[in-house]
Amino acid sequence: MARIQEIVREFEGADQQEMINLLIDYSEDLPEIPQRLAGHVDRDLHRVHECETPVFIWVEVADGRVSIFADVPEPFPTVKGLVSILISAVDGLTPGEIESAPADFISRLGLAQRLGIRRVRGLSAVYARIKSEVRKHGAVT
Amino acid sequence: MADYANPDVLVTTDWVEEHIDDPDIVIVESDEDILLYEIGHIRNSVKFDWQTELQDQLVRDYVSRESFEALLSEKGISNDHAVVFYGDRSNWWACYAFWTFKILGHEKCLIMDGGRQKWVDEGRELVKEVPQRPRTDYKVSAVDESIRAFRDDVLEHMNSHKPLVDVRSPKEYSGELLHMEAYPQEGALRGGHIPGAVNVPWATAANEDGTFRSADELVEIYEKGQGLTKDRDVIAYCRIGERSSHTWFVLTYLLGFENVRNYDGSWTEWGNLVRAPIEK
Numbered sequence: 001m002a003r004i005q006e007i008v009r010e011f012e013g014a015d016q017q018e019m020i021n022l023l024i025d026y027s028e029d030l031p032e033i034p035q036r037l038a039g040h041v042d043r044d045l046h047r048v049h050e051c052e053t054p055v056f057i058w059v060e061v062a063d064g065r066v067s068i069f070a071d072v073p074e075p076f077p078t079v080k081g082l083v084s085i086l087i088s089a090v091d092g093l094t095p096g097e098i099e100s101a102p103a104d105f106i107s108r109l110g111l112a113q114r115l116g117i118r119r120v121r122g123l124s125a126v127y128a129r130i131k132s133e134v135r136k137h138g139a140v141t
Numbered sequence: 142m143a144d145y146a147n148p149d150v151l152v153t154t155d156w157v158e159e160h161i162d163d164p165d166i167v168i169v170e171s172d173e174d175i176l177l178y179e180i181g182h183i184r185n186s187v188k189f190d191w192q193t194e195l196q197d198q199l200v201r202d203y204v205s206r207e208s209f210e211a212l213l214s215e216k217g218i219s220n221d222h223a224v225v226f227y228g229d230r231s232n233w234w235a236c237y238a239f240w241t242f243k244i245l246g247h248e249k250c251l252i253m254d255g256g257r258q259k260w261v262d263e264g265r266e267l268v269k270e271v272p273q274r275p276r277t278d279y280k281v282s283a284v285d286e287s288i289r290a291f292r293d294d295v296l297e298h299m300n301s302h303k304p305l306v307d308v309r310s311p312k313e314y315s316g317e318l319l320h321m322e323a324y325p326q327e328g329a330l331r332g333g334h335i336p337g338a339v340n341v342p343w344a345t346a347a348n349e350d351g352t353f354r355s356a357d358e359l360v361e362i363y364e365k366g367q368g369l370t371k372d373r374d375v376i377a378y379c380r381i382g383e384r385s386s387h388t389w390f391v392l393t394y395l396l397g398f399e400n401v402r403n404y405d406g407s408w409t410e411w412g413n414l415v416r417a418p419i420e421k
Contacts, residue, residue, distance in 0.1 A: 016193065020175060020176060020179055021179070023175075023176055024176055024179055024180065027176065075174070075177065075229070075258075075261075076174055077174060077176040077177065077180055078174045078175050078176045079174075081176065114193075115175055115192075115193070116175075116190075116192030116193050118192060119175060119192065
């Protein structure tokens, strides 16, 4: 959970330009999805339909840790950056930690106020999707 | 082959490249994606954000005359500059910015045909450097709201059986979808369209590469296909007024319709308005 606090602190008080710069860094840091997922036959099942831009999420649980992979096609760097923030916040946590991760994490980043609400609404859906996928893995006790 | 009614309002990517250092023009990038300009833009272009700069942050409206003057002065645009707009998504937001600039009385506005995608696809130069433009003292001479429709105007227009163009997707028009496909966050409580409106999705006016269709094709689509005529008042709408500003631009400048208004309240207003008549 320390990583979530760290991200909130990073965004707290950032003005619009600082937020844009942070988002660019995050969009560049989003890891490529592994080759085995790239040509996934069930790709459409992994699409987060609430997002205006195509966003695909894979959630895996191994050895008690959650790994999350995301694919956001070009040219949508803002969405890529937003998804990358989420992944950076929760990737590698245990299923229980993700389950209890704060519900208001996204609103605490202040993105809607700086970037305009229309751009960030879909992000809550990605967050909800990650949480529900983790639950589906049945690993939360 | 017929030409556009106002061919001078469109410029090509070649033209823009030749005029990058022209002191009489300012190139403006207006995108849906707020990071694209920072990732790389046409050299000497300045960024305008439709959501955080051109719209008021409190009231659902575009910025006030005073805020617009302050914004343009700060960005180094003077009343005499010709402003060339370009952007992502086939110039939706470039057309929206163009429309807003026109309401606030800016005289010389141009659109780069094909927008950002065409520039990128042609492998032209993108830079990260933000130009340092000297401050100006911009003054709005007159606000022109004759190109904007409000809900009461739309109601009156509808009651007089004047033409309305719904530029949303067929499923939004029919009411099957309450929002644009894949844009669920901008919904309305009711689905359908304004009674009497014809459905011409905005993209009908665009080629694959984002450029506008030829004059002949546009005549075929809007005049022959839908029976719209240049002398009749037309109101275009979509969901929030961005796609319909694309159609507003096409009807006004490319086809030369005399009186076209963009209803920026669009379906997110109409579809939520108590007792507003709806047809499915």
